[in-house]
Amino acid sequence: MEGGGILAKLRQGLARTREGLRSRLGELIAGSRLLDQEFFDELEAILLQADVGVSTTDKILEQLKERLKAERISEPAAARAALKTIIRGLLPPGPSELARPAAGPAVIMVVGVNGTGKTTTVGKLAHLLREQGAKVILGAADTFRAAATEQLSVWAQRAGVEVISQRSGSDPAAVAFDAAKAAVARRADYLLIDTAGRLHTKENLMAELQKVSRVLGREIQGAPHEVLLVLDATTGQNALTQARIFGEAVGVTGIVLTKLDGTAKGGVVIGIADSQGVPVKYVGLGEGVDDLRSFEPDLFVAALFEEAEEEKEG
Amino acid sequence: MAFENLTARLAETFRRLRGKGRLTEADVDAALREVRVALLEADVNFRVAKEFIARVRERAVGRDILESLTPAQQVIKVVYEELAALLGGAQAKLGQAGRGPTVIMLCGLQGSGKTTTAGKLALHLKKQGRRPLLVACDVYRPAAVQQLQVVGEAAGVPVFSRGTVEPVGIAWAAVEHARQHGHDLVLLDTAGRLHIDAELMEELRRMKEAVHPHEILLVVDAMTGQDAVAVAERFNADLGVDGVILTKFDGDARGGAALSLRAVTGKPIKFVGTGEKLEGLEPFHPDRAASRILGMGDVLTLIEKAEEAFDAKQAQKMQEKLQEARFDLEDFLAQMQQMRKMGPLNEVLRMLPGAAGRGLAGLQVDERQLKRVEAIIQSMTSDERRNPQIIDGSRRRRIAAGSGTQIQDVNRLLKQFEATRQLLRQFGFGEKKTRHGRRLPFFR
Numbered sequence: 001m002e003g004g005g006i007l008a009k010l011r012q013g014l015a016r017t018r019e020g021l022r023s024r025l026g027e028l029i030a031g032s033r034l035l036d037q038e039f040f041d042e043l044e045a046i047l048l049q050a051d052v053g054v055s056t057t058d059k060i061l062e063q064l065k066e067r068l069k070a071e072r073i074s075e076p077a078a079a080r081a082a083l084k085t086i087i088r089g090l091l092p093p094g095p096s097e098l099a100r101p102a103a104g105p106a107v108i109m110v111v112g113v114n115g116t117g118k119t120t121t122v123g124k125l126a127h128l129l130r131e132q133g134a135k136v137i138l139g140a141a142d143t144f145r146a147a148a149t150e151q152l153s154v155w156a157q158r159a160g161v162e163v164i165s166q167r168s169g170s171d172p173a174a175v176a177f178d179a180a181k182a183a184v185a186r187r188a189d190y191l192l193i194d195t196a197g198r199l200h201t202k203e204n205l206m207a208e209l210q211k212v213s214r215v216l217g218r219e220i221q222g223a224p225h226e227v228l229l230v231l232d233a234t235t236g237q238n239a240l241t242q243a244r245i246f247g248e249a250v251g252v253t254g255i256v257l258t259k260l261d262g263t264a265k266g267g268v269v270i271g272i273a274d275s276q277g278v279p280v281k282y283v284g285l286g287e288g289v290d291d292l293r294s295f296e297p298d299l300f301v302a303a304l305f306e307e308a309e310e311e312k313e314g
Numbered sequence: 315m316a317f318e319n320l321t322a323r324l325a326e327t328f329r330r331l332r333g334k335g336r337l338t339e340a341d342v343d344a345a346l347r348e349v350r351v352a353l354l355e356a357d358v359n360f361r362v363a364k365e366f367i368a369r370v371r372e373r374a375v376g377r378d379i380l381e382s383l384t385p386a387q388q389v390i391k392v393v394y395e396e397l398a399a400l401l402g403g404a405q406a407k408l409g410q411a412g413r414g415p416t417v418i419m420l421c422g423l424q425g426s427g428k429t430t431t432a433g434k435l436a437l438h439l440k441k442q443g444r445r446p447l448l449v450a451c452d453v454y455r456p457a458a459v460q461q462l463q464v465v466g467e468a469a470g471v472p473v474f475s476r477g478t479v480e481p482v483g484i485a486w487a488a489v490e491h492a493r494q495h496g497h498d499l500v501l502l503d504t505a506g507r508l509h510i511d512a513e514l515m516e517e518l519r520r521m522k523e524a525v526h527p528h529e530i531l532l533v534v535d536a537m538t539g540q541d542a543v544a545v546a547e548r549f550n551a552d553l554g555v556d557g558v559i560l561t562k563f564d565g566d567a568r569g570g571a572a573l574s575l576r577a578v579t580g581k582p583i584k585f586v587g588t589g590e591k592l593e594g595l596e597p598f599h600p601d602r603a604a605s606r607i608l609g610m611g612d613v614l615t616l617i618e619k620a621e622e623a624f625d626a627k628q629a630q631k632m633q634e635k636l637q638e639a640r641f642d643l644e645d646f647l648a649q650m651q652q653m654r655k656m657g658p659l660n661e662v663l664r665m666l667p668g669a670a671g672r673g674l675a676g677l678q679v680d681e682r683q684l685k686r687v688e689a690i691i692q693s694m695t696s697d698e699r700r701n702p703q704i705i706d707g708s709r710r711r712r713i714a715a716g717s718g719t720q721i722q723d724v725n726r727l728l729k730q731f732e733a734t735r736q737l738l739r740q741f742g743f744g745e746k747k748t749r750h751g752r753r754l755p756f757f758r
Binding site for chain 1: 356425454455458460463465468537539541545562564566571
């Protein structure tokens with residue numbers, strides 16, 4: 001995937017509203033003369049309003065103050081570079097790839113609370129992997145939500161991949177079993193398992209998810225190789241709790257942050273990276289089939305600070 | 315349930331505050347700083363939290379409060395009053411048509427739960443004697459129309475759909491259809507859209523022009539962060555929103571969206587959605603929510619839930635049985651089933667005052683255990699249920715096999731039942747008929 005494309009897309013997504021993290025940071029830096037209390041108060045407000053979260057915001061402010069003092073920086077324009085470095089430092093070093101076993105299909109289980117966009121993500125991910133020339137099979141293990149299987153089938157058709165499903169209301173673990181068998185038999189490179197949305201507070205539903213995971217592991221060694229938690233970028237601090245509890249239940253290996261184009265906030269990316277230690281692997285930037293992109297921390301930070309950089313150049 | 319964590323955080327702050335005999339301005343400030351962090355971590359909008367703290371501070375550091383006999387209580391009272399003001403007053407009702415069908419339009423972001431909520435609202439209003447018609451106006455998301463059809467079928471409410479043609483036309487045709495077929499309520503399920511998507515917002519405006527809805531409800535995920543307010547403001551500015559439905563309220567979101575929406579937009583929260591079942595929709599009572607946040611419990615909702623699930627005749631019969639100490643396993647089963655009608659027990663427990671403070675917050679009631687008890691009793695003959703003393707060893711084996719449990723489970727149940735019966739006798743249930751003003755279907 002070329003860098004320019006995703007940068008443009010990120011830029012577009014993050015620029016959509018003036019309330020966004022990006023434009024407000026730019027405004028703050030362009031509009032301040034002094035690095036006074038007012039500057040820090042406003043920076044705190046911007047970060048908190050972008051869903052960065054209280055503790056990560058405190059951390060950023062503290063590091064910034066230390067840095068400014070140590071490097072004797074006193075004007076806002078120079079503070080921008082320091083802030084950029086600090087935020088970049090909270091994100092993982094580079095983009096993170098999907099895990100692949102030495103042989104056999106890589107099994108990716110997609111989980112999350114209701115309405116975050118799991119089915120859509122599975123559809124788009126199938127398309128992405130298919131574009132890379134991989135053979136992909138989908139397992140429709142959301143047997144609960146009305147018409148979820150139909151929705152997945154539409155996506156499967158768009159991506160040109162096969163979907164394994166059973167009747168609505170059947171045991172999701174049974175679907176996972178069938179799908180695993182099919183993936184092995186047809187020598188698929190990837191098996192993507194779509195699961196029903198569930199609130200992380202429902203213990204029985206979390207147990208059901210563990211069962212799906214166990215069944216996959218019995219059929220294919222090491223499966224699931226990836227457990228992707230789909231988080232809605234509009235979610236607030238509850239995202240951290242979701243990541244923690246899904247992590248405890250099924251061992252989340254990566255995060256897909258959807259609807260990032262809508263909120264123009266994206267601050268939750270920073271909060272999650274700082275507190276969870278689970279990498280964001282993909283971001284959803286729109287409704288199109290190819291709007292799921294691999295998450296590249298460098299480009300994300302560049303998109304956040306780009307406006308300010310342009311001014312510097314100009 | 316939403317608010318739970320916020321409740322716990324505030325309870326801790328207030329406990330520390332109560333520990334002090336005298337309060338200084340600095341004490342109040344320290345407490346308010348904690349309240350502010352608690353609010354922000356609960357996703358209360360930044361501006362709302364800021365103004366809230368400023369208002370509380372202004373009222374709380376006054377001379378008459380700090381020098382009163384119970385300064386901590388007074389500060390907590392101020393917080394409560396301001397919280398209640400933030401959430402708005404009494405419960406807000408839905409708009410009504412003067413003549414012809416009432417048209418309700420649901421709108422919101424993708425994944426907020428519009429389609430499920432449409433089904434829940436249809437069922438809720440149907441139970442109140444309305445004749446709703448569900449309308450599938452989401453022509454964009456794959457299989458959205460099918461989803462509404464399934465939901466409609468489950469609710470026993472007809473669904474009007476025209477496939478994936480222009481949604482404004484569908485809405486208009488649906489209202490005509492409702493007029494001709496005697497539906498007094500039309501529920502429009504629209505496609506999820508971003509508030510910044512000018513084109514799709516324009517489509518909603520045209521739909522509004524075409525059918526003149528009596529109520530436009532914005533569906534918002536209770537877990538939404540700081541953006542909740544921006545979303546609501548935008549929908550309101552573009553479309554004019556009459557109220558909000560908060561969904562996924564049974565998660566552990568701290569309910570910041572609930573606290574901010576009303577304060578910023580002035581639009582009331584009318585319903586909250588809980589759980590995946592179609593019955594999971596409740597009218598929202600701001601005053602009760604405020605007391606729940608402060609750990610005072612939501613006893614009123616609990617009583618209403620009890621009354622809803624409560625069969626008066628059956629209760630009368632039960633009362634008589636208790637008086638004559640004729641209480642048997644048959645009644646035990648009936649009681650249990652009645653209680654479970656109130657909803658999952660953990661939710662019921664959370665409404666009890668002080669539940670968060672007393673460590674009940676994280677309590678998980680094992681619903682499976684209850685099901686097991688039900689299965690055991692159902693595997694008994696009616697003779698056995700009425701005279702549990704006749705259940706001997708071989709009967710126990712049969713019951714265990716029949717209910718798929720162990721003999722130990724059966725033994726335990728019989729022992730518990732006997733203990734309950736003893737307890738009822740000791741409490742002299744028989745003599746004092748009206749000991750409780752309200753007869754809740756609980757063992758007390």
